[in-house]
Amino acid sequence: METTTSTTSSSKRLISALVFVVLGVAIVGVVGFTLHTLSADPQKPLYATKSADTIEIDGKSYPKASAVLGVYPDKATAAKYGFTANRHDYVQYGPSTHLVLPAHTYVTITIHAYDSGEHLNNPYFGKVVGTIGGTINVDGVDVNNIPSDNVEHTFTLHGIPSTSQDPLFVNVPLPQVKQDDKGNNIPTNDPGTQGAGHTVTFSFLTGSAGDYVWNCEYPCGDGTYAKFGAAMSAYGYMSGKVTVA
Numbered sequence: 001m002e003t004t005t006s007t008t009s010s011s012k013r014l015i016s017a018l019v020f021v022v023l024g025v026a027i028v029g030v031v032g033f034t035l036h037t038l039s040a041d042p043q044k045p046l047y048a049t050k051s052a053d054t055i056e057i058d059g060k061s062y063p064k065a066s067a068v069l070g071v072y073p074d075k076a077t078a079a080k081y082g083f084t085a086n087r088h089d090y091v092q093y094g095p096s097t098h099l100v101l102p103a104h105t106y107v108t109i110t111i112h113a114y115d116s117g118e119h120l121n122n123p124y125f126g127k128v129v130g131t132i133g134g135t136i137n138v139d140g141v142d143v144n145n146i147p148s149d150n151v152e153h154t155f156t157l158h159g160i161p162s163t164s165q166d167p168l169f170v171n172v173p174l175p176q177v178k179q180d181d182k183g184n185n186i187p188t189n190d191p192g193t194q195g196a197g198h199t200v201t202f203s204f205l206t207g208s209a210g211d212y213v214w215n216c217e218y219p220c221g222d223g224t225y226a227k228f229g230a231a232m233s234a235y236g237y238m239s240g241k242v243t244v245a
């Protein structure tokens with residue numbers, strides 16, 4: 001009798017040990033899969049288009065490349081301009097929040113910006129930083145600053161402090177589309193957006209290959225946390241990656 005009892009309890013112990021191991025493996029698997037899914041690109045990466053042109057800057061010749069982005073106040077506006085990859089009805093950049101840029105290149109980015117806005121938290125992000133000439137071109141006019149109360153979003157590109165890759169910092173404030181007192185957009189003078197927004201163009205030089213990030217510094221999310229919820233805390237709307245390759 002004694003032998004049988006001890007056999008039963010040791011096989012019970014074996015089963016519970018097995019269950020414990022299987023559960024542990026399953027939990028690690030689920031967590032790993034979730035993290036992998038969360039960190040995957042939310043849209044297909046956007047590769048800058050290389051051109052055959054070169055440009056001379058400070059006696060050095062650089063190849064040129066360009067990319068075009070849009071900033072939309074909501075899903076419907078994004079869809080109107082052909083960008084339907086995002087699930088949530090948030091303010092959003094498109095067609096991708098992951099840019100791939102060639103190294104040691106003069107990169108020109110054009111942003112068609114269709115949103116209105118309120119007020120920057122930090123007026124620093126109204127300044128243009130890191131572009132060629134220290135300016136951005138807004139609807140045909142070069143400027144080096146957008147006043148804090150006229151910003152809709154920013155394109156703020158930066159790296160992490162690192163000795164293994166070149167520094168890269170670019171801050172571009174985007175001007176608002178003004179609204180009337182009923183909340184309807186007032187047409188702009190910008191032919192690039194057929195009067196529906198602003199066209200902002202700027203250029204900067206990339207260094208050697210590296211991984212960078214960008215985000216919007218205008219608090220354009222919902223009220224969850226001082227307007228840093230929703231679009232600002234979700235991945236693929238107001239932030240993304242820049243790969244220099």
Ligand SMILES: [Cu+2]
Nearest residue numbers: 153216220238
């Ligand atoms: Cu924003």
